[in-house]
Amino acid sequence: MVLQTETEEKIIASAERLFYQKGKAGTSMQDIADDAGINRTLLNYYFRSKDQLFEAVFRKAMGTFVPNVAAMMSSDISFNDYLPALVEKIIDTMLEHPQIPIFVLQELSSNPERMPQIIKEMGIDPDKVMEKMGKGIASSKIDFDPRQVILSMISLCIFPFAAKPVALDILYGGDEEAYISAMKDRKVLIPMIINQIVSQNQSG
Amino acid sequence: MVLQTETEEKIIASAERLFYQKGKAGTSMQDIADDAGINRTLLNYYFRSKDQLFEAVFRKAMGTFVPNVAAMMSSDISFNDYLPALVEKIIDTMLEHPQIPIFVLQELSSNPERMPQIIKEMGIDPDKVMEKMGKGIASSKIDFDPRQVILSMISLCIFPFAAKPVALDILYGGDEEAYISAMKDRKVLIPMIINQIVSQNQSG
DNA sequence: GTCTATATTGTGATAGAC
Protein backbone atom coordinates (compact mmCIF):
# COMPACT_ATOMS: atom_id res chain seq x y z
CA MET A 1 0.00 0.00 0.00
CA VAL A 2 1.38 3.33 -1.11
CA LEU A 3 1.57 6.21 1.33
CA GLN A 4 -1.48 8.44 1.13
CA THR A 5 -2.36 11.85 2.46
CA GLU A 6 -4.50 11.94 5.55
CA THR A 7 -7.43 13.38 3.62
CA GLU A 8 -7.23 10.74 0.94
CA GLU A 9 -7.28 8.03 3.59
CA LYS A 10 -10.32 9.54 5.26
CA ILE A 11 -12.12 9.64 1.93
CA ILE A 12 -11.40 6.00 1.17
CA ALA A 13 -12.40 4.90 4.66
CA SER A 14 -15.73 6.73 4.47
CA ALA A 15 -16.38 5.67 0.89
CA GLU A 16 -15.77 2.05 1.84
CA ARG A 17 -18.15 2.15 4.76
CA LEU A 18 -20.92 3.85 2.79
CA PHE A 19 -20.51 2.01 -0.52
CA TYR A 20 -20.47 -1.30 1.36
CA GLN A 21 -23.69 -0.49 3.17
CA LYS A 22 -25.71 1.54 0.69
CA GLY A 23 -24.14 0.66 -2.64
CA LYS A 24 -22.78 2.97 -5.31
CA ALA A 25 -26.01 4.62 -6.43
CA GLY A 26 -27.32 4.78 -2.87
CA THR A 27 -24.36 6.83 -1.68
CA SER A 28 -23.82 10.45 -2.69
CA MET A 29 -20.54 12.32 -2.77
CA GLN A 30 -22.00 14.59 -0.10
CA ASP A 31 -22.68 11.58 2.14
CA ILE A 32 -19.06 10.54 1.86
CA ALA A 33 -17.73 14.05 2.46
CA ASP A 34 -19.94 14.46 5.53
CA ASP A 35 -18.87 11.10 6.91
CA ALA A 36 -15.22 12.02 6.39
CA GLY A 37 -15.76 15.49 7.82
CA ILE A 38 -14.33 17.28 4.79
CA ASN A 39 -15.51 19.49 1.96
CA ARG A 40 -17.33 17.76 -0.84
CA THR A 41 -15.20 19.18 -3.63
CA LEU A 42 -12.14 17.47 -2.19
CA LEU A 43 -13.53 14.15 -3.38
CA ASN A 44 -13.32 15.42 -6.95
CA TYR A 45 -9.89 16.86 -6.31
CA TYR A 46 -8.49 13.51 -5.20
CA PHE A 47 -10.48 11.09 -7.32
CA ARG A 48 -11.79 13.24 -10.18
CA SER A 49 -15.20 11.55 -10.30
CA LYS A 50 -17.55 9.35 -8.32
CA ASP A 51 -16.91 6.55 -10.78
CA GLN A 52 -13.19 6.61 -10.12
CA LEU A 53 -13.67 6.75 -6.36
CA PHE A 54 -15.99 3.78 -6.53
CA GLU A 55 -13.52 1.96 -8.70
CA ALA A 56 -10.79 2.43 -6.10
CA VAL A 57 -13.04 1.01 -3.39
CA PHE A 58 -14.21 -1.87 -5.54
CA ARG A 59 -10.70 -2.92 -6.49
CA LYS A 60 -9.57 -2.79 -2.89
CA ALA A 61 -12.52 -5.01 -1.94
CA MET A 62 -11.75 -7.49 -4.71
CA GLY A 63 -8.13 -7.50 -3.59
CA THR A 64 -9.19 -8.71 -0.16
CA PHE A 65 -9.88 -12.19 -1.51
CA VAL A 66 -7.05 -12.56 -3.94
CA PRO A 67 -4.25 -13.12 -1.38
CA ASN A 68 -6.12 -16.17 -0.10
CA VAL A 69 -6.36 -17.72 -3.52
CA ALA A 70 -2.85 -16.67 -4.44
CA ALA A 71 -1.39 -18.20 -1.28
CA MET A 72 -3.10 -21.49 -2.02
CA MET A 73 -1.89 -21.57 -5.58
CA SER A 74 1.69 -20.75 -4.71
CA SER A 75 1.86 -23.35 -1.96
CA ASP A 76 3.13 -26.75 -3.03
CA ILE A 77 1.00 -28.82 -0.71
CA SER A 78 -2.10 -30.49 -2.08
CA PHE A 79 -5.57 -29.01 -1.92
CA ASN A 80 -6.76 -31.45 0.71
CA ASP A 81 -3.89 -30.67 3.05
CA TYR A 82 -4.18 -26.95 2.47
CA LEU A 83 -7.95 -26.96 2.95
CA PRO A 84 -8.15 -26.23 6.70
CA ALA A 85 -5.75 -23.29 6.46
CA LEU A 86 -7.57 -21.89 3.44
CA VAL A 87 -10.98 -22.11 5.09
CA GLU A 88 -9.65 -20.45 8.22
CA LYS A 89 -8.14 -17.64 6.18
CA ILE A 90 -11.33 -17.03 4.23
CA ILE A 91 -13.52 -17.02 7.33
CA ASP A 92 -11.14 -14.72 9.18
CA THR A 93 -11.30 -12.36 6.23
CA MET A 94 -15.09 -12.52 6.30
CA LEU A 95 -15.21 -11.87 10.05
CA GLU A 96 -13.19 -8.73 9.46
CA HIS A 97 -15.09 -7.54 6.37
CA PRO A 98 -18.52 -9.19 6.48
CA GLN A 99 -20.05 -6.68 4.06
CA ILE A 100 -17.68 -7.30 1.17
CA PRO A 101 -19.39 -10.34 -0.39
CA ILE A 102 -22.68 -8.60 -1.10
CA PHE A 103 -20.93 -5.42 -2.17
CA VAL A 104 -18.76 -7.24 -4.69
CA LEU A 105 -21.46 -9.61 -5.90
CA GLN A 106 -23.96 -6.78 -6.36
CA GLU A 107 -21.51 -4.89 -8.56
CA LEU A 108 -20.61 -7.98 -10.58
CA SER A 109 -24.28 -8.86 -10.92
CA SER A 110 -25.01 -5.40 -12.34
CA ASN A 111 -21.98 -5.50 -14.61
CA PRO A 112 -21.09 -9.13 -15.31
CA GLU A 113 -19.27 -8.08 -18.46
CA ARG A 114 -16.51 -6.81 -16.17
CA MET A 115 -15.58 -10.29 -14.96
CA PRO A 116 -13.19 -11.44 -17.70
CA GLN A 117 -11.06 -8.33 -17.43
CA ILE A 118 -11.04 -8.45 -13.64
CA ILE A 119 -9.80 -12.03 -13.63
CA LYS A 120 -7.06 -11.06 -16.02
CA GLU A 121 -6.03 -8.03 -13.98
CA MET A 122 -5.97 -9.98 -10.75
CA GLY A 123 -3.59 -12.48 -12.26
CA ILE A 124 -5.85 -15.48 -11.68
CA ASP A 125 -5.31 -18.33 -14.12
CA PRO A 126 -8.46 -20.50 -14.09
CA ASP A 127 -6.60 -23.45 -15.59
CA LYS A 128 -4.01 -23.34 -12.85
CA VAL A 129 -6.69 -23.17 -10.16
CA MET A 130 -8.46 -26.15 -11.66
CA GLU A 131 -5.25 -28.14 -11.91
CA LYS A 132 -4.50 -27.48 -8.25
CA MET A 133 -8.03 -28.47 -7.29
CA GLY A 134 -8.15 -31.60 -9.39
CA LYS A 135 -4.94 -32.85 -7.82
CA GLY A 136 -6.32 -33.14 -4.31
CA ILE A 137 -9.76 -34.19 -5.37
CA ALA A 138 -8.83 -36.95 -7.81
CA SER A 139 -9.54 -39.77 -5.40
CA SER A 140 -13.03 -38.55 -4.66
CA LYS A 141 -15.35 -41.07 -3.13
CA ILE A 142 -18.37 -39.83 -5.01
CA ASP A 143 -16.49 -38.84 -8.11
CA PHE A 144 -17.35 -35.18 -7.84
CA ASP A 145 -16.44 -32.66 -10.44
CA PRO A 146 -13.64 -30.63 -8.79
CA ARG A 147 -15.51 -27.47 -9.73
CA GLN A 148 -18.47 -28.58 -7.63
CA VAL A 149 -16.17 -29.13 -4.69
CA ILE A 150 -14.52 -25.74 -4.85
CA LEU A 151 -17.86 -24.03 -5.45
CA SER A 152 -19.31 -25.83 -2.45
CA MET A 153 -16.40 -24.87 -0.22
CA ILE A 154 -16.67 -21.21 -1.17
CA SER A 155 -20.44 -21.31 -0.72
CA LEU A 156 -20.10 -22.76 2.77
CA CYS A 157 -17.51 -20.15 3.72
CA ILE A 158 -19.05 -17.00 2.31
CA PHE A 159 -22.82 -17.31 2.10
CA PRO A 160 -23.44 -17.29 5.86
CA PHE A 161 -21.89 -13.82 5.93
CA ALA A 162 -23.77 -12.55 2.89
CA ALA A 163 -26.96 -13.75 4.54
CA LYS A 164 -26.03 -12.47 7.98
CA PRO A 165 -29.22 -10.46 8.65
CA VAL A 166 -31.40 -13.48 7.84
CA ALA A 167 -29.29 -16.05 9.65
CA LEU A 168 -28.81 -13.83 12.68
CA ASP A 169 -32.52 -13.33 13.12
CA ILE A 170 -34.02 -16.67 12.15
CA LEU A 171 -31.35 -19.04 13.44
CA TYR A 172 -29.76 -17.12 16.31
CA GLY A 173 -32.64 -14.98 17.55
CA GLY A 174 -30.69 -11.77 17.02
CA ASP A 175 -27.87 -12.88 19.34
CA GLU A 176 -24.82 -11.43 17.60
CA GLU A 177 -22.35 -13.25 19.84
CA ALA A 178 -23.95 -16.60 19.12
CA TYR A 179 -23.83 -15.86 15.41
CA ILE A 180 -20.15 -14.89 15.47
CA SER A 181 -19.32 -17.92 17.54
CA ALA A 182 -21.12 -20.15 15.04
CA MET A 183 -19.17 -18.59 12.18
CA LYS A 184 -15.93 -19.40 13.97
CA ASP A 185 -17.07 -22.97 14.49
CA ARG A 186 -17.38 -23.30 10.74
CA LYS A 187 -13.58 -23.08 10.44
CA VAL A 188 -13.50 -26.70 11.54
CA LEU A 189 -16.92 -27.82 10.28
CA ILE A 190 -16.36 -26.89 6.67
CA PRO A 191 -13.10 -28.82 6.18
CA MET A 192 -14.83 -31.83 7.72
CA ILE A 193 -17.69 -31.53 5.25
CA ILE A 194 -15.43 -31.10 2.26
CA ASN A 195 -13.13 -33.91 3.32
CA GLN A 196 -16.09 -36.23 3.63
CA ILE A 197 -17.09 -35.44 0.10
CA VAL A 198 -13.70 -35.60 -1.41
CA SER A 199 -12.17 -38.76 -0.05
CA GLN A 200 -12.04 -40.90 3.01
CA ASN A 201 -8.71 -42.45 2.21
CA GLN A 202 -6.55 -39.37 1.97
CA SER A 203 -3.71 -41.39 3.53
CA GLY A 204 -3.49 -43.62 0.46
CA MET B 1 -52.44 -13.09 -7.10
CA VAL B 2 -55.14 -10.49 -7.56
CA LEU B 3 -56.16 -9.38 -11.03
CA GLN B 4 -54.23 -6.33 -12.16
CA THR B 5 -54.60 -3.87 -14.97
CA GLU B 6 -52.33 -4.33 -17.93
CA THR B 7 -50.42 -1.15 -17.15
CA GLU B 8 -49.89 -2.15 -13.55
CA GLU B 9 -48.51 -5.49 -14.67
CA LYS B 10 -46.12 -3.83 -17.10
CA ILE B 11 -44.86 -1.55 -14.35
CA ILE B 12 -44.21 -4.41 -11.96
CA ALA B 13 -42.46 -6.46 -14.63
CA SER B 14 -40.14 -3.60 -15.57
CA ALA B 15 -39.55 -2.58 -11.96
CA GLU B 16 -38.60 -6.15 -11.10
CA ARG B 17 -36.14 -6.46 -13.93
CA LEU B 18 -34.48 -3.12 -13.20
CA PHE B 19 -34.51 -3.25 -9.40
CA TYR B 20 -33.07 -6.77 -9.56
CA GLN B 21 -30.24 -5.67 -11.81
CA LYS B 22 -29.44 -2.12 -10.71
CA GLY B 23 -30.89 -1.97 -7.22
CA LYS B 24 -33.33 0.54 -5.76
CA ALA B 25 -31.12 3.64 -5.82
CA GLY B 26 -29.61 2.68 -9.16
CA THR B 27 -32.98 2.65 -10.87
CA SER B 28 -34.98 5.80 -11.56
CA MET B 29 -38.71 6.05 -12.06
CA GLN B 30 -37.94 7.25 -15.59
CA ASP B 31 -35.92 4.09 -16.27
CA ILE B 32 -38.87 1.94 -15.26
CA ALA B 33 -41.37 3.97 -17.28
CA ASP B 34 -39.16 3.80 -20.38
CA ASP B 35 -38.69 0.05 -19.98
CA ALA B 36 -42.43 -0.41 -19.63
CA GLY B 37 -43.14 1.96 -22.51
CA ILE B 38 -45.46 4.17 -20.52
CA ASN B 39 -45.58 7.68 -19.12
CA ARG B 40 -43.56 8.27 -15.99
CA THR B 41 -46.37 9.79 -13.97
CA LEU B 42 -48.34 6.58 -14.22
CA LEU B 43 -45.92 5.01 -11.79
CA ASN B 44 -47.02 7.53 -9.20
CA TYR B 45 -50.63 7.04 -10.14
CA TYR B 46 -50.47 3.31 -9.49
CA PHE B 47 -47.96 3.11 -6.66
CA ARG B 48 -47.92 6.63 -5.21
CA SER B 49 -44.16 6.67 -4.58
CA LYS B 50 -40.94 4.95 -5.56
CA ASP B 51 -40.70 3.57 -2.04
CA GLN B 52 -44.06 1.84 -2.35
CA LEU B 53 -43.26 0.46 -5.79
CA PHE B 54 -39.99 -0.92 -4.49
CA GLU B 55 -41.77 -2.39 -1.52
CA ALA B 56 -44.17 -4.24 -3.81
CA VAL B 57 -41.26 -5.72 -5.76
CA PHE B 58 -39.30 -6.60 -2.64
CA ARG B 59 -42.18 -8.38 -0.98
CA LYS B 60 -42.90 -10.35 -4.12
CA ALA B 61 -39.24 -11.40 -4.23
CA MET B 62 -39.26 -12.44 -0.58
CA GLY B 63 -42.46 -14.36 -1.22
CA THR B 64 -40.67 -16.47 -3.80
CA PHE B 65 -38.85 -18.38 -1.07
CA VAL B 66 -41.53 -18.64 1.52
CA PRO B 67 -43.62 -21.36 -0.19
CA ASN B 68 -40.58 -23.65 -0.13
CA VAL B 69 -40.10 -23.22 3.59
CA ALA B 70 -43.82 -23.33 4.27
CA ALA B 71 -44.24 -26.56 2.32
CA MET B 72 -41.47 -28.19 4.29
CA MET B 73 -42.89 -27.12 7.61
CA SER B 74 -46.41 -28.25 6.84
CA SER B 75 -45.27 -31.65 5.62
CA ASP B 76 -45.22 -34.37 8.24
CA ILE B 77 -42.22 -36.26 6.91
CA SER B 78 -38.86 -35.76 8.58
CA PHE B 79 -36.25 -33.29 7.41
CA ASN B 80 -33.96 -35.99 6.10
CA ASP B 81 -36.65 -37.54 3.94
CA TYR B 82 -37.89 -34.21 2.73
CA LEU B 83 -34.40 -32.95 1.93
CA PRO B 84 -34.11 -33.98 -1.75
CA ALA B 85 -37.48 -32.47 -2.66
CA LEU B 86 -36.67 -29.26 -0.79
CA VAL B 87 -33.29 -28.86 -2.48
CA GLU B 88 -34.83 -29.46 -5.87
CA LYS B 89 -37.53 -26.90 -5.20
CA ILE B 90 -35.04 -24.27 -4.07
CA ILE B 91 -32.72 -24.82 -7.03
CA ASP B 92 -35.60 -24.75 -9.50
CA THR B 93 -36.68 -21.45 -7.97
CA MET B 94 -33.13 -20.13 -8.35
CA LEU B 95 -32.90 -21.27 -11.95
CA GLU B 96 -36.04 -19.28 -12.66
CA HIS B 97 -35.05 -16.19 -10.66
CA PRO B 98 -31.27 -16.20 -10.32
CA GLN B 99 -31.09 -12.49 -9.49
CA ILE B 100 -33.31 -12.60 -6.43
CA PRO B 101 -30.73 -13.67 -3.82
CA ILE B 102 -28.46 -10.67 -4.30
CA PHE B 103 -31.40 -8.32 -4.63
CA VAL B 104 -32.93 -9.47 -1.37
CA LEU B 105 -29.65 -9.76 0.52
CA GLN B 106 -28.52 -6.31 -0.60
CA GLU B 107 -31.73 -4.76 0.71
CA LEU B 108 -31.54 -6.67 4.01
CA SER B 109 -27.88 -5.78 4.36
CA SER B 110 -28.69 -2.08 3.97
CA ASN B 111 -31.65 -2.30 6.31
CA PRO B 112 -31.13 -5.25 8.67
CA GLU B 113 -33.53 -3.67 11.15
CA ARG B 114 -36.33 -4.78 8.81
CA MET B 115 -35.68 -8.49 9.42
CA PRO B 116 -37.69 -9.09 12.61
CA GLN B 117 -40.85 -7.57 11.16
CA ILE B 118 -40.43 -9.40 7.86
CA ILE B 119 -40.17 -12.75 9.60
CA LYS B 120 -43.30 -11.96 11.54
CA GLU B 121 -45.23 -10.86 8.45
CA MET B 122 -44.19 -13.92 6.47
CA GLY B 123 -45.52 -16.14 9.20
CA ILE B 124 -42.25 -17.91 9.85
CA ASP B 125 -41.86 -19.28 13.34
CA PRO B 126 -38.13 -19.80 14.02
CA ASP B 127 -38.84 -22.20 16.87
CA LYS B 128 -41.00 -24.36 14.65
CA VAL B 129 -38.34 -24.43 11.94
CA MET B 130 -35.70 -25.43 14.45
CA GLU B 131 -37.91 -28.14 15.91
CA LYS B 132 -38.47 -29.59 12.45
CA MET B 133 -34.77 -29.43 11.70
CA GLY B 134 -33.64 -30.92 14.99
CA LYS B 135 -35.94 -33.89 14.49
CA GLY B 136 -34.22 -35.20 11.42
CA ILE B 137 -30.75 -34.21 12.47
CA ALA B 138 -30.75 -35.59 15.98
CA SER B 139 -28.77 -38.70 15.11
CA SER B 140 -25.97 -36.71 13.52
CA LYS B 141 -22.72 -38.54 13.10
CA ILE B 142 -20.60 -35.50 13.92
CA ASP B 143 -23.06 -34.03 16.36
CA PHE B 144 -23.65 -30.90 14.33
CA ASP B 145 -25.72 -28.05 15.57
CA PRO B 146 -28.90 -28.30 13.45
CA ARG B 147 -28.52 -24.62 12.63
CA GLN B 148 -25.18 -25.32 10.99
CA VAL B 149 -26.78 -27.99 8.86
CA ILE B 150 -29.63 -25.85 7.63
CA LEU B 151 -27.29 -22.90 7.05
CA SER B 152 -24.97 -25.14 5.06
CA MET B 153 -27.76 -26.54 2.96
CA ILE B 154 -29.05 -23.06 2.10
CA SER B 155 -25.51 -21.87 1.37
CA LEU B 156 -24.91 -24.76 -1.02
CA CYS B 157 -28.20 -24.12 -2.81
CA ILE B 158 -28.17 -20.35 -3.13
CA PHE B 159 -24.61 -19.04 -3.19
CA PRO B 160 -23.67 -20.50 -6.59
CA PHE B 161 -26.44 -18.36 -8.07
CA ALA B 162 -25.52 -15.22 -6.14
CA ALA B 163 -21.96 -15.68 -7.37
CA LYS B 164 -22.99 -16.60 -10.90
CA PRO B 165 -20.79 -14.05 -12.73
CA VAL B 166 -17.70 -15.24 -10.86
CA ALA B 167 -18.43 -18.96 -11.07
CA LEU B 168 -19.44 -18.76 -14.71
CA ASP B 169 -16.21 -17.11 -15.71
CA ILE B 170 -13.62 -18.75 -13.45
CA LEU B 171 -15.03 -22.27 -13.27
CA TYR B 172 -16.93 -22.66 -16.52
CA GLY B 173 -15.01 -20.40 -18.87
CA GLY B 174 -18.09 -18.35 -19.68
CA ASP B 175 -20.01 -21.38 -20.95
CA GLU B 176 -23.53 -20.63 -19.78
CA GLU B 177 -24.87 -24.07 -20.67
CA ALA B 178 -22.16 -25.79 -18.67
CA TYR B 179 -22.93 -23.54 -15.73
CA ILE B 180 -26.68 -24.24 -15.85
CA SER B 181 -26.05 -27.94 -16.21
CA ALA B 182 -23.78 -27.88 -13.17
CA MET B 183 -26.44 -26.08 -11.17
CA LYS B 184 -28.93 -28.81 -12.04
CA ASP B 185 -26.44 -31.46 -10.98
CA ARG B 186 -26.41 -29.89 -7.56
CA LYS B 187 -30.00 -31.06 -7.03
CA VAL B 188 -28.55 -34.50 -6.32
CA LEU B 189 -25.12 -33.48 -5.05
CA ILE B 190 -26.35 -31.29 -2.22
CA PRO B 191 -28.62 -33.88 -0.59
CA MET B 192 -25.71 -36.32 -0.75
CA ILE B 193 -23.47 -33.85 1.03
CA ILE B 194 -26.02 -33.01 3.69
CA ASN B 195 -26.91 -36.63 4.28
CA GLN B 196 -23.28 -37.48 4.77
CA ILE B 197 -23.02 -34.83 7.45
CA VAL B 198 -26.23 -35.58 9.19
CA SER B 199 -26.30 -39.28 9.66
CA GLN B 200 -25.31 -42.51 8.10
CA ASN B 201 -27.87 -44.57 9.93
CA GLN B 202 -31.07 -42.82 9.06
CA SER B 203 -32.77 -46.22 9.11
CA GLY B 204 -32.44 -46.56 12.88
C1' DG C 1 -4.90 21.76 -0.87
C1' DT C 2 -9.01 23.70 0.49
C1' DC C 3 -12.74 26.63 0.09
C1' DT C 4 -17.17 29.33 -2.19
C1' DA C 5 -19.97 29.89 -5.99
C1' DT C 6 -22.15 28.16 -9.78
C1' DA C 7 -23.46 25.44 -13.97
C1' DT C 8 -26.09 21.70 -15.47
C1' DT C 9 -28.69 17.93 -15.30
C1' DG C 10 -31.62 14.49 -13.10
C1' DT C 11 -34.96 13.17 -9.63
C1' DG C 12 -39.46 12.18 -7.21
C1' DA C 13 -43.77 14.00 -6.89
C1' DT C 14 -48.08 16.65 -7.79
C1' DA C 15 -51.70 19.68 -10.12
C1' DG C 16 -54.72 19.94 -13.54
C1' DA C 17 -56.34 19.37 -18.55
C1' DC C 18 -58.40 15.84 -21.28
Add this chain to the structure above:
DNA sequence: GTCTATCACAATATAGAC
Protein backbone atom coordinates in the same frame (compact mmCIF):
# COMPACT_ATOMS: atom_id res chain seq x y z
C1' DG D 1 -56.49 6.44 -16.77
C1' DT D 2 -53.34 9.02 -19.22
C1' DC D 3 -51.16 13.03 -20.53
C1' DT D 4 -48.44 17.96 -20.12
C1' DA D 5 -46.52 21.29 -17.31
C1' DT D 6 -44.27 22.41 -13.39
C1' DC D 7 -42.28 22.28 -8.67
C1' DA D 8 -38.72 21.80 -5.34
C1' DC D 9 -34.73 19.73 -4.57
C1' DA D 10 -30.44 16.81 -4.94
C1' DA D 11 -26.89 15.22 -7.76
C1' DT D 12 -22.13 15.48 -10.03
C1' DA D 13 -18.79 18.35 -11.51
C1' DT D 14 -15.97 22.49 -12.45
C1' DA D 15 -14.07 27.36 -12.20
C1' DG D 16 -11.70 30.28 -9.64
C1' DA D 17 -10.46 32.78 -5.15
C1' DC D 18 -7.37 32.12 -1.35
